[in-house]
Amino acid sequence: MTGNAVLVIADDLTGANATAAGFARDGLRAVTVGADQGAGVVAEFASRFDVVVVSTDARHANPADAAARVTETVRAGWPVKLVSNRIDSTLRGNVGATTEATLKAVAAESGRRAVALCMPAHPQAHRQTVEGAQLLDGVRLEDTELARDPRSPVHQSGIAEVLRHQADLRVTHLPLSLVTGPADAMRQAVREQLAGGADVIVADALTTDHLDRVARAAATAGDADTVWVSVDSGPGSVALASALGITRHAEGAPVLAVSGSATRLTREQLAKLCDELPVSVVRTVPGPEGPDVVPDVDATAAALDVALSTAGPDDVVLLATVLDEADVVDLDPGAAERIPAALARVVRRSLERHTVDGVFSTGGDITAALFAELAAHGLDVQEELVPLAVAGTFVGGPWAGLPVVTKGGLVGDADTTVACVQHLRRAAEASRRHVRTAQSRVSITTPIRRTT
Structure with missing residues (x-):
């Protein structure tokens, strides 16, 4: 795959900014693009920055519209080395619809099989993934105040169930016992899940080291016909980019x-x-x-x-x-x-x-x-x-x-x-350690954000 480093598609601006900051801390030039910007702006910034993080403002959109915004953004930013579907760390919004749309769009643009590595844990923000369930401070999401969220109430913490609610995806799981065990065993498990036709591999994680271990296993288990897509809340994308040799390659410019x-x-x-x-x-x-x-x-x-x-x-x-x-x-x-x-x-x-x-x-x-x-x-x-x-x-x-x-x-x-x-x-x-704000040279004609 050619092109610049990373395209992140986030469903809201605060998540987009936080994800961009994570890449900036790792030395990549990151910029956020608001939902009111056109596809031409995404394409332009993809040629100027290492990481372009686009907010589609689609968390509360209907699933079909959220998927369409993702598809448009992938087309506008392609080619890149990694596409990430940045989801909410508490699984609110159109998690399944946007994941499926990202996989389809990347497969269409790359001509290869796209598989999602789903690592929604955000350890520094006290979000953990255990037994395929997302926890907030160790508590299942449906047992927190998120169950009463007025716009996107969360009624379950099972990641596979959340994904399948909006999409027809084959979801497999890397349990904590594999994540914390020998690297070879986890790598072999990833290979077997790929061979079994997995669309999404959900990984448990309690720490950032767990995210790094999963990312390294995936990066070394894939083959030339597979392109990874990250589905995560921010840190997972940084971990996968590093494992794929993207993050540390940015040494500056003349x-x-x-x-x-x-x-x-x-x-x-x-x-x-x-x-x-x-x-x-x-x-x-x-x-x-x-x-x-x-x-x-x-x-x-x-x-x-x-x-x-x-x-x-x-x-x-x-x-x-x-x-x-x-x-x-x-x-x-x-x-x-x-x-x-x-x-x-x-x-x-x-x-x-x-x-x-x-x-x-x-x-x-x-x-x-x-x-x-x-x-x-x-x-x-x-x-x-x-x-x-x-x-x-x-x-x-x-x-x-x-x-x-x-x-x-x-x-x-x-x-x-x-x-x-x-x-x-x-x-x-x-x-390079700061997230950039930048002005486009192109006229904004059709924004990514649409009326729902």
């Missing part, structure tokens, strides 16, 4: 440095950057006006795309108009005005297709052009690294929250650009 300055100090700083850090240099491609004047946006964007596609997470991709004295030319006012705008368009096109850990810009005109082209409302200033070199994050626009450092072309000393890029690395590492 830093993009953009220089529109021709000053001698800037040239010294860029030379020091190339000497001290792994840098892929992208030179602007001359446009029809002649060499070294206004860049050709299409050709330069293509070159930048190649560099970003091949760059590693520790690399810096440098887009520069001038690197040495031979590049310095006299510009007429018109060309001097058009160059920053052209560079900014190049950057926008590439950022629409590639993830970066941060953007460094040097030169006042290019910085202003970037803010305008990327539709940033401003900069959330965090600190001044050196006088007139400022670090922060974009405010507003499609790249809100992206770490940024800006400085003038005559600012700092020879080491300043290296220091700015290293600051971006540290900021990006911290940023």
Whole structure:
């Protein structure tokens, strides 16, 4: 399966946010998408984030509508490496309908057999699964106040019964005796249940370690014809993603440095950057006006795309108009005005297709052009690294929250650009541990959420 990492479909926004936070703690870039957003927004964010958590707001919808929202979301976010149906930890809502819809949609998109690993336990929130029943603080759900919930009363805690109430699914069970026993025995049990035609495997769990053990058993028991779908309350998805090798693979992305300055100090700083850090240099491609004047946006964007596609997470991709004295030319006012705008368009096109850990810009005109082209409302200033070199994050626009450092072309000393890029690395590492809020670039036409 190709594509980005994880698509989570939650039936309410609070559950979506909590699940996204769990993935963010494991180092993946997670974003939540509200039910009022269209399928185009889901597709766009799937190309920009490691984990997209979509709230369909379907907990209290009729089962058919809840299933339809799930199907639409899977289609919009595909392809991904893992799809999760995030259910309520107390089994309220359309658990069976959404699970069946998720399995059918994943099977249709992947062309493979989809099987659900159902781990609804949330140990840190005192939700446990024992003998296939969901407990709240050790009490069956039907014996708690949830039985009197005005919108979705819970009358039973048996997970298989809840699933079968809305769906025709073959449900099997991994008891606590297997979950806590030898790993080989649990793995063999999973293989036997798969061979027996299980649609859903429900696993007992009291602790997060139990969830991890179940996930590892499933990940190693499946075959090439089987694709796992997670059905859980949040932690199970994180455990299965890790077991499948998804969570820990996110090591970051390149830093993009953009220089529109021709000053001698800037040239010294860029030379020091190339000497001290792994840098892929992208030179602007001359446009029809002649060499070294206004860049050709299409050709330069293509070159930048190649560099970003091949760059590693520790690399810096440098887009520069001038690197040495031979590049310095006299510009007429018109060309001097058009160059920053052209560079900014190049950057926008590439950022629409590639993830970066941060953007460094040097030169006042290019910085202003970037803010305008990327539709940033401003900069959330965090600190001044050196006088007139400022670090922060974009405010507003499609790249809100992206770490940024800006400085003038005559600012700092020879080491300043290296220091700015290293600051971006540290900021990006911290940023990956937070759930993102982001603005889409597409118009919202048809929301996922429908009137029931």
